[in-house]
Amino acid sequence: MFIIKHKKIFISISIVLVLLSIASLFIFGLRIGIDFNGGALTEVAYKNSRPIQSDLDTAFKSLDLGSVLIQPTGELGYIVKSLDLNEAQHILLLKTLSQDGKSPLEEKNFNSIGPSVGRELTRKAIIAIVLVSLGIILFIAFAFRKVSKPVSSWKYGLMAVVSLLHDVMIPIGLFTLLSHFYGAEADTLFVVAALTILGLSVSDTIVIFDRIRENLKNKTGASFSETVGKSLDQSYMRSIFTSLTVIIVLLSLFFFGPESTKYFALMLTAGMFFGTYSSIFLASPLLVLVEEWQKK
Amino acid sequence: MWRKAVSILIVLILGGAVVFFVFKSEPKLNPNFQAESSFFKNFPFRLGLDLSGGSHLIYKADVSGVKAGDVSVSMDALRDVIERRVNLFGVSEPIVQVQSSGFVSGAEEKLIVDLPGVTDVEKATAMIGQTPLLEFKTEAPAGTPQKATVSKDGKVTLDAGPQFVSTELTGRYLQKATLEFDQTTREPKVSLQFDDTGTKLFAQITKDNVGKMVAIYLDGAPISTPVVREEIPNGQAVISGNFTPTEGKQLVGRLNSGALPVPISLLSRQTIGATLGSDAVTAGVKAAIIGFLIVALFLILWYRLPGLIAVLALCIYITIMLALFKLFPVTLTAAGIAGFIISIGIAVDANILIFERLKEELHTGRTVSEAVDAGFHRAWSSIRDSNLSTIISAIILFWFGTSLIKGFALTLGMGVLVSMFSAIMISRIFLSGLILVGEGKVARFLFSSGISK
Numbered sequence: 001m002f003i004i005k006h007k008k009i010f011i012s013i014s015i016v017l018v019l020l021s022i023a024s025l026f027i028f029g030l031r032i033g034i035d036f037n038g039g040a041l042t043e044v045a046y047k048n049s050r051p052i053q054s055d056l057d058t059a060f061k062s063l064d065l066g067s068v069l070i071q072p073t074g075e076l077g078y079i080v081k082s083l084d085l086n087e088a089q090h091i092l093l094l095k096t097l098s099q100d101g102k103s104p105l106e107e108k109n110f111n112s113i114g115p116s117v118g119r120e121l122t123r124k125a126i127i128a129i130v131l132v133s134l135g136i137i138l139f140i141a142f143a144f145r146k147v148s149k150p151v152s153s154w155k156y157g158l159m160a161v162v163s164l165l166h167d168v169m170i171p172i173g174l175f176t177l178l179s180h181f182y183g184a185e186a187d188t189l190f191v192v193a194a195l196t197i198l199g200l201s202v203s204d205t206i207v208i209f210d211r212i213r214e215n216l217k218n219k220t221g222a223s224f225s226e227t228v229g230k231s232l233d234q235s236y237m238r239s240i241f242t243s244l245t246v247i248i249v250l251l252s253l254f255f256f257g258p259e260s261t262k263y264f265a266l267m268l269t270a271g272m273f274f275g276t277y278s279s280i281f282l283a284s285p286l287l288v289l290v291e292e293w294q295k296k
Numbered sequence: 297m298w299r300k301a302v303s304i305l306i307v308l309i310l311g312g313a314v315v316f317f318v319f320k321s322e323p324k325l326n327p328n329f330q331a332e333s334s335f336f337k338n339f340p341f342r343l344g345l346d347l348s349g350g351s352h353l354i355y356k357a358d359v360s361g362v363k364a365g366d367v368s369v370s371m372d373a374l375r376d377v378i379e380r381r382v383n384l385f386g387v388s389e390p391i392v393q394v395q396s397s398g399f400v401s402g403a404e405e406k407l408i409v410d411l412p413g414v415t416d417v418e419k420a421t422a423m424i425g426q427t428p429l430l431e432f433k434t435e436a437p438a439g440t441p442q443k444a445t446v447s448k449d450g451k452v453t454l455d456a457g458p459q460f461v462s463t464e465l466t467g468r469y470l471q472k473a474t475l476e477f478d479q480t481t482r483e484p485k486v487s488l489q490f491d492d493t494g495t496k497l498f499a500q501i502t503k504d505n506v507g508k509m510v511a512i513y514l515d516g517a518p519i520s521t522p523v524v525r526e527e528i529p530n531g532q533a534v535i536s537g538n539f540t541p542t543e544g545k546q547l548v549g550r551l552n553s554g555a556l557p558v559p560i561s562l563l564s565r566q567t568i569g570a571t572l573g574s575d576a577v578t579a580g581v582k583a584a585i586i587g588f589l590i591v592a593l594f595l596i597l598w599y600r601l602p603g604l605i606a607v608l609a610l611c612i613y614i615t616i617m618l619a620l621f622k623l624f625p626v627t628l629t630a631a632g633i634a635g636f637i638i639s640i641g642i643a644v645d646a647n648i649l650i651f652e653r654l655k656e657e658l659h660t661g662r663t664v665s666e667a668v669d670a671g672f673h674r675a676w677s678s679i680r681d682s683n684l685s686t687i688i689s690a691i692i693l694f695w696f697g698t699s700l701i702k703g704f705a706l707t708l709g710m711g712v713l714v715s716m717f718s719a720i721m722i723s724r725i726f727l728s729g730l731i732l733v734g735e736g737k738v739a740r741f742l743f744s745s746g747i748s749k
Contacts, residue, residue: 108569128696199689203682210678238652246641252587258576
């Protein structure tokens with residue numbers, strides 16, 4: 001009952017976090033990766049020692065490759081970001097990086113994406129976002145079609161959607177910070193992470209709403225707010241534990257897993273964490289708030 | 297009684313068989329892998345390019361010259377030709393696929409080529425670029441303006457392009473090319489034999505153009521512009537240009553491996569070095585093992601006996617998934633492995649929901665066996681609902697995704713489906729069997745959880 005009693009505090013925390021995330025999105029912006037914008041990324045590792053970055057920078061200035069961004073990676077490597085490269089330009093880039101053969105290197109990864117492929121992926125991502133959101137909303141409406149007293153079923157759906165937006169917004173806000181301070185780029189996996197959060201975090205909310213549904217049927221509790229409070233007391237542990245096991249494997253993926261899925265794992269971890277928070281401290285308290293307004 | 301014991305035995309035997317299969321078919325686990333029968337050798341894990349290293353190329357096909365209805369036929373022909381070309385160079389398990397234009401994928405017809413093990417992108421594109429584009433063009437109607445350009449040093453070049461117009465006849469309809477030598481001049485020439493459709497087209501073209509020139513274009517440049525003397529009904533044409541016997545021989549080889557039915561241009565290239573890929577595999581396996589161990593530890597410490605059973609069910613779940621990856625086969629990418637690792641965390645969700653319910657039922661004073669039944673029965677609706685939303689996301693992601701997203705959506709979606717089976721069916725069979733431990737204090741302790749007594 002503690003949560004329901006102090007519901008306004010918890011709802012305020014969520015509102016503040018979401019507002020901060022939106023602010024961060026507008027202030028820092030999101031660095032869009034070459035998946036969507038087009039461009040090339042070349043990762044090289046030098047055999048002996050890597051040349052000084054400023055030497056390479058000046059060497060690239062005299063070339064006609066557009067803006068070339070060089071970042072050190074690992075002990076002996078550089079990651080080079082540029083506009084998308086054709087074969088001749090790619091060879092020229094490698095030649096410049098190896099200082100005309102003086103610093104032998106191995107190319108570990110090369111990715112050049114033309115602008116039209118980027119546009120195609122952007123379109124796909126937008127369609128996927130729209131469809132997943134619609135699918136989840138329809139699913140929620142379906143899952144709660146039978147509960148209607150004293151709060152009608154579409155309001156359960158609405159609260160679930162509100163908490164979903166909260167669950168996705170905060171990790172995106174965190175990602176803008178990563179993007180600003182560590183140069184993380186929003187790529188395909190970023191979109192996948194956002195969409196997976198939609199799918200995963202709604203399940204938590206459903207576990208608790210399911211319990212409210214059951215308790216309403218069995219007429220546990222004198223008032224609606226008491227029923228919700230009891231349901232929360234009964235189910236918050238399992239909600240935390242089901243998320244905890246997923247967070248455990250996600251953290252393992254972040255700390256030990258492949259480089260390419262690190263930010264992905266981190267974003268999903270944030271999504272799971274705030275997803276659990278929202279299903280306990282946001283969705284159900286909101287439901288009670290709505291019922292109280294109804295009575296007035 | 298007996299039935300319960302038998303079901304437990306059956307699950308254990310089946311689980312063991314899956315473990316046996318995964319172990320036997322995995323060279324890294326099985327020291328005698330070389331000596332195994334071919335059955336086990338046929339099911340390796342299939343690794344995506346980002347893990348095995350290799351090149352991923354996306355080409356745009358220019359189908360502006362193809363009639364709308366023939367586009368998909370041309371694209372299929374294009375795929376076959378590129379596939380033959382790639383196979384000619386001995387790349388193992390290349391994947392060549394057409395991505396048709398559409399609402400989702402955009403207006404362009406694309407060809408996607410995956411070349412495992414080829415990390416030299418210049419070599420890779422050269423391999424494909426060498427495929428010749430053979431076209432037959434006829435004289436443009438009189439009055440078509442000709443483009444002349446004057447270069448800086450005053451040389452005038454006449455652009456032959458507009459002078460000729462494309463016909464439907466292309467290298468697509470070529471059956472065979474052979475190198476021959478002219479009997480009188482000893483000059484090398486390449487003779488072409490068209491297939492049935494090509495023969496008809498060529499007959500029509502020659503019939504309509506008697507006394508005019510028919511230009512043979514190779515890779516966009518005219519190589520021979522003979523004048524047609526009469527209709528040629530037998531589908532045979534000869535290219536006699538200024539080439540050496542070696543050049544002629546090369547040309548024949550290229551033509552026979554297939555000419556491109558439509559021109560292509562490279563849109564994007566990706567090459568992943570082999571070391572980067574194997575590093576990612578090692579890291580992925582490590583993350584999976586560590587994640588699994590911590591989850592297992594948590595389950596056993598918190599849920600005691602049911603937790604131990606959940607871990608057993610989780611082990612069976614993991615081996616079933618690994619076996620499915622091998623059998624389907626599922627192409628594993630870094631994102632796919634991530635999806636699988638996440639599914640390990642989700643797989644035990646159903647168990648947690650059941651066990652929490654079980655604990656609650658025990659508190660209301662039911663016997664252990666009643667509580668187990670009620671726990672499974674009452675937790676079902678929330679298990680079903682909470683997994684459905686993940687499945688919905690996975691299906692949509694799979695439908696719309698690029699290969700990277702597909703790998704993730706597939707392993708995650710499969711994982712959720714399989715885990716509903718393993719967490720509910722398998723752990724139920726085990727738990728209802730273990731009720732045999734009785735109703736004493738020890739049994740109640742074993743079935744309780746958390747820090748409660």
